[in-house]
Amino acid sequence: MSNFLKLNLKQFHLILMLLFVQQIQAQNQYELNSAWKCNPIKSTKESGELISSPSFSLNNWKPAVVPGTVLTTMLANKEVPDPFYGMNNEKIPDIYNTGREYYTYWFAKDFKESIPADGSEVWLKFRGINYSCDVFLNGKKVNQKVFEGMFLRQSFNITKFLAKDDNNRLAVIVYPPYTVGNANGGQGGDGTIAKNVSLQYTAGWDWIRPIRDRNTGIWDKVYIEKTGKVNLKDPHIITLVPEKRMPDAIQKPAIIKASADLENPSSQKVEGTLVYTIDGIKVSKKVILPPNSTTTVSLADLSLKNPRLWWPAGYGKQELYDTKFEFIVNDKVSDQEAVKVGVREIQTDWNAHTASRQIYVNGQKVFIKGGNWIISDAMLRFTDERYDAEIRFHRDMNLNLIRIWGGALVERPEFYAACDKYGMLVFQDFWMSGDCNGRWVDPMKKEDQWTRRNYPDNHKLFLESAADMIKMVRNHASLAIWCGGNEITPPEDILVPLRDEILPKLDGTRWFIDYSNSDEMSFNSLGGNGDGPYGIQPLDVFWNQRTFPFNSEVGSVGTGDYESLKRFIPKENLVVPYHDANQKPDSVWTYHTYTGVGYNEFINPYGKPKDIKDFGLKAQLVNYDQYRGLIEGFSSHIWDWYTGVIIWKTQNPWTAMRGQMYDYYLDPNACLYGLRNGSELVHIMANPVDGMLMMVNNDFKARRNLMLVAKAYKIDGTVKEITQVFTYIESSSVKKILSVKKILDEIGAEDGSFLSLQLLDENKQIVSDNMYWYPNVKGEYTGLQKMKAAENLKVSVKSIASGKVQVTLTNPANNPIAFFNRVSLVDATSKERILPVFYNDNYVSIAPGAEKTIIIDNVPLQTKSQVSIEGWNYALKYFNVN
Structure with a gap:
């Protein structure tokens, strides 16, 4: 046989071996x-x-x-x-x-x-x-x-x-569960559901009914x-990124630490090699595994040159490395596990000025703008697609953190994978709540505080479960904070080993806070009002009343519009939910946790709703204003009063009407877009009390040569130019510019007014675009109620890429403001909204002579669709996609 044939036979056998190994990896x-x-x-x-x-x-x-x-x-x-x-x-x-x-x-x-x-x-x-x-x-x-x-x-x-x-x-x-609890209407029912190491919300809460x-x-x-002789389990990657970094820069090396558990179930020792691969680089270690044993094996540290770093949303890319662990015995892969790695490092320190903890990513200080999360679906119907959509909504709100509330669970790896993808840091509670676990006296609870304080019944199981869940999610770049529980620490014999033994051994890289509003996180020593407030507030509350300096829970509205409400409220109950002395609230609305107290006080200045559809529209005006005002108020005091704020809450796992930016069916309401506007990385805003124009820059770099354009409008669209001036702002800071209160008071005394604020960059591209609407001197929106129709609004709809549609709204110069327009992708036949779909903006207002472009993403290609547009002064119309 020729050497050529021998060589080709060797190559042939090598190819077969590689195919065999690939088959094992693909089918294991x-x-x-x-x-x-x-x-x-x-x-x-x-x-x-x-x-x-x-x-x-x-x-x-x-x-x-x-x-x-x-x-x-x-x-x-x-x-x-x-x-x-x-x-x-x-x-x-x-x-x-x-x-x-x-x-x-x-x-x-x-x-x-x-x-x-x-x-x-x-x-x-x-x-x-x-x-x-x-x-x-x-x-x-x-x-x-x-x-x-x-x-x-x-x-x-x-x-x-x-x-x-x-x-x-x-x-x-x-x-x-051993103890199912009495769902008696209390937070967590009678509290005994917490005797188990399980979900607490299932016995009911003020935003959900019991899960039967x-x-x-x-x-x-x-x-x-299927594995070979050895089972490779729970691989662990730690990334260290020393010094202060900037996105998109040439990076100094990062340190990668890797380990894995190797289980040998046989009665004989096994010799082999543990290998992991990242960015084409292999690190390996030969090991001998005793019989009937599980051994944790650590590999040598790797210095990864010029790493592609992972950053939170808005600050940089969410780079992820495909990493593979293998255990090889006799040149065959016994088992392998794949891990996606985001190279980043989370740090924290104490801000003595605010008296609260502050978060760093890769050495850069990040002002936390977060949302509280319960669970994706109250009946645990989890899907990758739903997780992806929900986390994308949070990214689209310009948030950078999600807190997993302690009455739920350690979220699933698929949730964390979506957070890795979209750049959402995660604040993960363990399974405690102040309500069930005894922080307060509560007449709805079956047992006293001292007894509840020792829940759950099986502390050993709690610790075993915590250790296992830590192993399950610890490799995710998005995981930033561990928390002992919601508004209460675990019992001492759980807290101490969790904090001092389990977390240092199994993770050791993240901040652990003993409970969600702990003094170690947010010391309320400077005259603040604690966490909250909850429910609808006058906007000046968010701007002028100080709360916890790292507020873990604030805010609680979010009723959807008519299209959302009719998905879960029967037709006979779709009535305007008045809450006055002469009318009892509709039972279905109250069952779905509608909080009418206060809501009507904010809706009625727009004119008492004529019907349920009118109510839904006016509720969106309130929603938008509330959440824009909330995040702007907190942002106006960054690094002075606050190091972070987490909204209670941004989603519902059930068809409730308390605290949601989108409904259970993944239909966003105006809360999402008000929050998106107010949470911009670089943002122009106006204080609702004194009319002071302010810029906030959440970015790591200063912004120079920005042009501020400020205009006031009367209700009929008549414009008053306020200023057009170049300005700048330093990194991670807020800046006052000038007050426009006198101008707005003058032109809006009788019917109210509009304020248009824009920041333009050197290329005349819009960096921030913000339009406010104001009531008259009596606090009523009389001008809005008599606005002329923006019937000449020009609409262009066209497909620009696979799954993407561009909608352009152009308002002629002689038109009134085209106010508060909702753009929806709908089924061409049924006219029902297609869900989930993502809009880069919505509930938009277009000044005379201006233009707005909205990009609709995730458009299903197999569905014949149209775009609907309906606004405050623009009647509902449908447009085909060209």
């Missing part, structure tokens, strides 16, 4: 997410050994939703009505009244898997079961002790349980994983 894990069956325990008398036998008939069992809960399965099988619509939730039996057995279910799944012929291992992995379970496979019980705890992953080596004919039956009996099954079920993903 798959999800069991379809064709499940279930049956309630009350109708199931057989044992787990018998049910898990492939010969046992499941013909009488019903289809099950996995991942999912008992309630999602019942809803899918049309056994219960949609609990998010109207009063339907009241038609579903509550577990407190039925007993736990009613929602205790068997789940079964048939799947194909072979017994490995080469000594490999097969693993069954659960990422979340609520609340406890027993697991059976092919007639054998898999777990030696009860698998307990909602926030605990579990992995079982099932190699020896696999069927010889490859036909396997998995059966899991899932029990509800308390989310019982196999609620998170189930996997089959």
